[in-house]
Amino acid sequence: xxxxxxxxxxxxxxxxxxxxxxxxxxxxxxxxxxxxxxxxxxxxxxxxxxxxxxxxxxxxxxxxxxxxxxxxxxxxxxxxxxxxxxxxxxxxxxxxxxxxxxxxxxxxxxxxxxxxxxxxxxxxxxxxxxxxxxxxxxxxxxxxxxxxxxxxxxxxxxxxxxxxxxxxxxxxxxxxxxxxxxxxxxxxxxxxxxxxxxxxxxxxxxxxxxxxxxxxxxxxxxxxxxxxxxxxxxxxxxxxxxxxxxxxxxxxxxxxxxxxxxxxxxxxxxxxxxxxxxxxxxxxxxxxxxxxxxxxxxxxxxxxxxxxxxxxxxxxxxxxxxxxxxxxxxxxxxxxxxxxxx
Amino acid sequence: xxxxxxxxxxxxxxxxxxxxxxxxxxxxxxxxxxxxxxxxxxxxxxxxxxxxxxxxxxxxxxxxxxxxxxxxxxxxxxxxxxxxxxxxxxxxxxxxxxxxxxxxxxxxxxxxxxxxxxxxxxxxxxxxxxxxxxxxxxxxxxxxxxxxxxxxxxxxxxxxxxxxxxxxxxxxxxxxxxxxxxxxxxxxxxxxxxxxxxxxxxxxxxxxxxxxxxxxxxxxxxxxxxxxxxxxxxxxxxxxxxxxxxxxxxxxxxxxxxxxxxxxxxxxxxxxxxxxxxxxxxxxxxxxxxx
Numbered sequence: 001x002x003x004x005x006x007x008x009x010x011x012x013x014x015x016x017x018x019x020x021x022x023x024x025x026x027x028x029x030x031x032x033x034x035x036x037x038x039x040x041x042x043x044x045x046x047x048x049x050x051x052x053x054x055x056x057x058x059x060x061x062x063x064x065x066x067x068x069x070x071x072x073x074x075x076x077x078x079x080x081x082x083x084x085x086x087x088x089x090x091x092x093x094x095x096x097x098x099x100x101x102x103x104x105x106x107x108x109x110x111x112x113x114x115x116x117x118x119x120x121x122x123x124x125x126x127x128x129x130x131x132x133x134x135x136x137x138x139x140x141x142x143x144x145x146x147x148x149x150x151x152x153x154x155x156x157x158x159x160x161x162x163x164x165x166x167x168x169x170x171x172x173x174x175x176x177x178x179x180x181x182x183x184x185x186x187x188x189x190x191x192x193x194x195x196x197x198x199x200x201x202x203x204x205x206x207x208x209x210x211x212x213x214x215x216x217x218x219x220x221x222x223x224x225x226x227x228x229x230x231x232x233x234x235x236x237x238x239x240x241x242x243x244x245x246x247x248x249x250x251x252x253x254x255x256x257x258x259x260x261x262x263x264x265x266x267x268x269x270x271x272x273x274x275x276x277x278x279x280x281x282x283x284x285x286x287x288x289x290x291x292x293x294x295x296x297x298x299x300x301x302x303x304x305x306x307x308x309x310x311x312x313x314x315x316x317x318x319x320x321x322x323x324x325x326x327x328x329x330x331x332x333x334x335x336x337x338x339x340x341x342x
Numbered sequence: 343x344x345x346x347x348x349x350x351x352x353x354x355x356x357x358x359x360x361x362x363x364x365x366x367x368x369x370x371x372x373x374x375x376x377x378x379x380x381x382x383x384x385x386x387x388x389x390x391x392x393x394x395x396x397x398x399x400x401x402x403x404x405x406x407x408x409x410x411x412x413x414x415x416x417x418x419x420x421x422x423x424x425x426x427x428x429x430x431x432x433x434x435x436x437x438x439x440x441x442x443x444x445x446x447x448x449x450x451x452x453x454x455x456x457x458x459x460x461x462x463x464x465x466x467x468x469x470x471x472x473x474x475x476x477x478x479x480x481x482x483x484x485x486x487x488x489x490x491x492x493x494x495x496x497x498x499x500x501x502x503x504x505x506x507x508x509x510x511x512x513x514x515x516x517x518x519x520x521x522x523x524x525x526x527x528x529x530x531x532x533x534x535x536x537x538x539x540x541x542x543x544x545x546x547x548x549x550x551x552x553x554x555x556x557x558x559x560x561x562x563x564x565x566x567x568x569x570x571x572x573x574x575x576x577x578x579x580x581x582x583x584x585x586x587x588x589x590x591x592x593x594x595x596x597x598x599x600x601x602x603x604x605x606x607x608x609x610x611x612x613x614x615x616x617x618x619x620x621x622x623x624x625x626x627x628x629x630x631x632x633x
Contacts, residue, residue: 073526097532105530113523115542126541130532176531 014084015341016216017047017070017103017184022079024062024069028289037288039065040076041240046341049183050210052217054231054248056224056263058285062240063220067186070218071105072096084183101131104177108189110169114161114176120147121157123176131180146175149212150205167198171205178209184216191226203230224264228252233321236260239288239296242315246322256324258301295326303328367625373618380612384430393421395428395581404598414600416589426604429581433612436493436566440501441559447501448508449544449551455509456516457539466513470506478503479568486574496574500565504558511554515547549623556620560613567609583609 024040040062047053055063069076072088081088083102091099107113114123124143128134134142147154150171161169170190177185187206191199203226210217221227227234227248234251236244236259244257255261261279281300292298294309301308305328315323316333324330392411393400398418405415413422455466473481482499489495519525520543528538570584583605590601 071530073529093534097529097534100530100532105527107523107527109523113527115524115528115546117545126528126533127531173527176527180532 014049015046015082016049016051016084017045017218018080018082018085019046019066019070020044020080020082022066022069022081023077024065024074025077035289038240038291039288040069042079043237043240043242045235045242045245047184047216047218048341049214049216051233052210052219052231054219054221054227054234055237056220056222056227056234057237058222058263060285060288061237063222063237064188065240066237067105067188067218067220070186071100071103097130100182101180102183103186104180104182104184105186105188106170106173106177106190109193110166110173111161111193113173114169116161119158119160120152120164120172123161123172124179127176127179142179146179149178149209150175165198166194167201170194170198170202174202174205174209178213181213182215184218186218186220188220189222190219191223192221199226206230224252236263239285239291241296241312242325243297244322244324244326245315246319250319250322254322256318256322256329257326258303258329259297260324367622369618369625370622373615373622376611376615377619380430380434380608380615383427384434387427387431391421391424391427393424395420395424400424404593404601406598407600413604414598416586416601417593422586422600422604425581425586426583426608429583429586429605430608432493432580432582433563433566433584433609436497436500437559437563437612440497440562440566441555443497443501444505444508444558445551445555448505449512449548451505452509452512452514453516453539453544453547456513457520457535457543463513466509470509473502473506479565482565482569483572483574486569491574496566496569500562500569503565504561507554507558508551511551512544512547515550516543519543519546549626553620553623556616556623559616560620563612563616564609 022040022043023038026037026039028035028037043062043066045053055066057063065074068074069079070081070088076089079089083099086099086102088096088099088103118126121143124146125139128139128142132139132142143157144154147156152168152171152175156164156168161172164172170193174190190206191202194202206217207230209215217231219227219231221230231248234244234246234248235242236251236257238259244251244255244260251260252264255264258279259281262281265279279302281297282302283300286292286299292309294307294311295301295304295313298304298309308328313325313327314335315325316327316330316335317323318330318333323336324333327333387395398420400421401411401415401419403415403419404417405411405419407414411421411423413426416422416425451466455463476484482503485499486495516539522543524546525538525543528542533541566582567584567587570582570586571588573585573588586605587602587609590598590603590605593599593601594603
């Protein structure tokens with residue numbers, strides 16, 4: 001069974017971020033012998049300008065590793081990443097530094113991702129010096145504009161990160177990501193470290209900036225409420241692999257994969273549309289060094305069949321925009337490499 | 343749109359909070375004033391001393407402190423005050439120069455080793471172990487005995503002795519900080535490895551290095567004195583505190599304490615000044631939140 005090739009995307013609207021068969025393996029010493037740990041297992045997805053793709057899953061599922069591989073903060077083992085058609089993988093370190101004008105990331109914890117010694121002005125000036133040809137005056141004007149963009153007052157210019165609140169720090173790191181006018185921003189749990197009262201503000205800010213700048217977001221989160229509010233499409237990850245992917249509406253209203261169902265059932269808020277079958281998994285998420293050979297969920301899955309333990313299931317289309325890697329839940333679906341981008 | 347712009351009340355001006363408690367500490371002020379006094383003395387001595395410092399017979403031999411010779415005179419009839427002042431030039435400048443050299447070289451070397459690791463780091467550590475396996479003063483005496491005395495050799499030897507400590511300290515700081523997220527963020531800002539290292543990691547690692555540098559400065563001040571005392575430092579003739587102490591050592595027994603006493607006090611003050619400053623920097627480090 002060969003998966004049908006995804007439709008060639010040349011004649012369609014541009015793809016801002018195109019990730020194909022991304023793979024990250026670590027060699028780990030386990031019990032005296034070397035074990036290969038697959039943190040990200042052949043993950044493919046695409047994001048269009050102005051679109052948000054959410055990546056959800058438990059901690060340890062490989063969400064952050066995907067973001068770090070896409071930016072090459074860690075080198076992926078295999079796969080390709082293109083921003084606006086330009087490759088990120090296989091280019092020199094110098095070219096990669098230049099590519100960061102198109103590809104940016106906002107980290108979970110702004111307290112550790114901002115240089116504690118640098119003032120707000122210096123933090124925002126740095127990317128401008130490296131990525132633009134603006135002179136001193138031009139950069140100063142641009143810094144002021146960036147602060148206005150993220151709703152920070154200009155009186156903060158001389159402050160250092162520790163003199164800012166958590167929300168203000170995250171605004172600053174968002175402004176830093178915006179400085180070089182990127183096309184794609186990876187948001188690695190950007191609200192997880194913030195007070196609940198500030199989260200909504202940051203989410204609204206991110207949405208407004210997306211509209212104004214036509215940004216493509218990869219939104220990594222385990223907060224399903226925020227994901228529902230923020231994203232156009234959702235990708236569910238378990239132990240390094242994508243188990244379900246589709247429009248936010250479809251995934252939340254009509255989850256197909258047992259893991260997705262369990263994830264949604266586990267969420268404390270029960271107002272995700274109509275009540276779907278509650279589902280509880282047994283046991284704990286296994287160690288990434290002991291991923292089952294067949295379906296990753298085997299052993300915890302209440303609907304598993306004998307065949308599940310033998311072969312890793314492919315993603316299969318349930319609808320035009322919704323794919324699931326579970327032949328038991330979706331027996332008639334057609335296998336695909338990745339869901340076509342709407 | 344209004345909420346985010348409401349900041350903390352500006353009770354404390356940022357520039358003030360940076361010095362904070364250290365700005366009020368007596369240790370910093372005493373240390374800094376002492377050092378300033380000694381530097382000022384060295385500067386004044388280049389233009390003026392009460393008597394020519396190298397001239398003998400400007401007074402009686404081994405004359406006790408008096409109005410004409412506040413620090414007394416030595417065995418050649420030279421004015422001890424003038425010689426102590428002139429020696430400040432030598433000792434203070436050697437100390438400062440040595441510490442700066444060791445600090446800069448050690449920081450750059452250790453940072454590179456800690457950041458890039460690999461073979462360079464391995465070789466670095468083996469060199470440091472080799473250097474550390476010699477007793478330091480013995481090494482200094484050996485080198486000077488072979489290469490000859492003279493200011494350049496003294497500076498070189500005294501700077502190399504503490505170098506392994508600077509390298510180790512810088513290396514450890516960078517190794518612990520290079521996984522920090524702001525280092526990754528700096529890469530995403532577009533910095534190459536050297537940019538990440540020298541624009542972000544090194545500035546965030548300077549405090550412990552500066553603390554050590556000021557501790558080391560007091561040690562360097564006394565080592566320069568010790569080498570001078572052993573006759574291995576500066577050529578006799580030009581004034582240096584350690585050699586002045588040596589000149590007066592026999593006279594102490596017969597009661598002429600001032601020939602060795604005043605240059606000894608000067609070495610003590612220079613070492614104490616750096617010690618007090620290092621204490622203050624260490625306090626500053628405790629209350630500062632580096633990350």
